[in-house]
Amino acid sequence: MLRIAYFGPQGTFTEQAARALAPGEDLTPYETVRLALQAVRDGAADAACVPIENSVEGVVPATLDGLSDGDPLVATAETILPIHFSVLKRPGSGEIRTVASHPHALAQVREWLEANLPDATPVASSSTAAAAVGVVEGDFDAAVSAPVANEHYQLEELATGVADVRDAQTRFLMVRRPGELPAPTGADRTSIVAAAVNRTGTLSDLLVELAGRGINLTRIDARPTRNNFGEYRFFIDFEGHLAEPRIIDAMTALRRRCHLRFLGSHPRADEVVATIEDGAGNQDFLDAQAWVDAVLKGEGA
Numbered sequence: 001m002l003r004i005a006y007f008g009p010q011g012t013f014t015e016q017a018a019r020a021l022a023p024g025e026d027l028t029p030y031e032t033v034r035l036a037l038q039a040v041r042d043g044a045a046d047a048a049c050v051p052i053e054n055s056v057e058g059v060v061p062a063t064l065d066g067l068s069d070g071d072p073l074v075a076t077a078e079t080i081l082p083i084h085f086s087v088l089k090r091p092g093s094g095e096i097r098t099v100a101s102h103p104h105a106l107a108q109v110r111e112w113l114e115a116n117l118p119d120a121t122p123v124a125s126s127s128t129a130a131a132a133v134g135v136v137e138g139d140f141d142a143a144v145s146a147p148v149a150n151e152h153y154q155l156e157e158l159a160t161g162v163a164d165v166r167d168a169q170t171r172f173l174m175v176r177r178p179g180e181l182p183a184p185t186g187a188d189r190t191s192i193v194a195a196a197v198n199r200t201g202t203l204s205d206l207l208v209e210l211a212g213r214g215i216n217l218t219r220i221d222a223r224p225t226r227n228n229f230g231e232y233r234f235f236i237d238f239e240g241h242l243a244e245p246r247i248i249d250a251m252t253a254l255r256r257r258c259h260l261r262f263l264g265s266h267p268r269a270d271e272v273v274a275t276i277e278d279g280a281g282n283q284d285f286l287d288a289q290a291w292v293d294a295v296l297k298g299e300g301a
């Protein structure tokens with residue numbers, strides 16, 4: 001049985017994602033994303049499930065930072081969950097003066113809170129489930145949690161199906177120590193961290209390597225390196241798999257231009273097939289290489 005670390009405690013959206021990605025495996029909650037990733041680095045877990053990106057609030061900074069520092073980890077699978085919340089309180093409790101949740105969750109219910117609990121002070125907690133635990137323990141009056149949190153904690157639903165934006169979604173990754181990559185499917189995502197020198201046009205130079213090969217980006221984020229003020233790392237996700245000739249061509253070009261960390265190539269949860277422009281397919285790259293090889297051997301010109 002695989003040992004799966006996940007961003008907990010029990011009752012987070014991440015636990016739901018871990019159950020979907022690793023059904024029947026041995027799941028262990030960790031209080032922070034960093035600790036869940038550390039468990040994999042230390043060998044205490046075979047893989048970790050962590051949130052990466054929400055359709056309303058954007059990336060989860062703790063995950064980006066946790067993947068770019070420390071020993072390398074690579075994503076081997078992803079899942080996307082619909083996100084709507086339940087607001088939980090202690091059974092029979094009175095006035096709601098504080099309402100706690102993960103900052104990403106609070107940001108997704110800001111309008112609902114203004115309309116329904118205008119006098120309650122929002123308080124950040126380490127996760128949506130940690131907020132529910134805090135309500136049980138009397139630290140807060142209400143928690144904005146995943147609906148499944150109600151199965152773990154003895155709380156009462158004040159409201160459910162709460163979301164400022166309908167159809168909000170969060171994408172989660174399963175990450176492991178580097179090893180064999182999942183096979184390409186044609187609907188894959190590759191993730192890298194690029195640390196380029198601070199000079200005019202540096203980001204544009206990196207993006208040109210991808211755009212020039214017809215590779216479609218699915219996300220780009222910048223995070224400070226935390227060493228020198230104003231110095232950033234770029235987190236770039238794009239369509240395709242490292243095993244494809246067109247992606248190999250792009251990655252070798254990027255590797256010459258900047259320091260790269262590979263964060264994985266794996267099937268996309270939404271199964272969206274990669275956009276391939278005319279002349280930019282894998283066979284085009286193979287044909288071009290075969291022509292150069294023939295010229296070198298004196299078999300063509």
Ligand SMILES: O=C(O)C(=O)C[C@]1(C(=O)O)C=C[C@@H](O)C=C1
Pocket residue numbers: 007011012013014015051054060083102104105126127128129146170
């Ligand atoms: O706190 C949780 O339940 C989580 O799994 C984290 C998280 C996030 O990091 O965005 C996951 C999904 C929701 O968008 C809100 C919180």
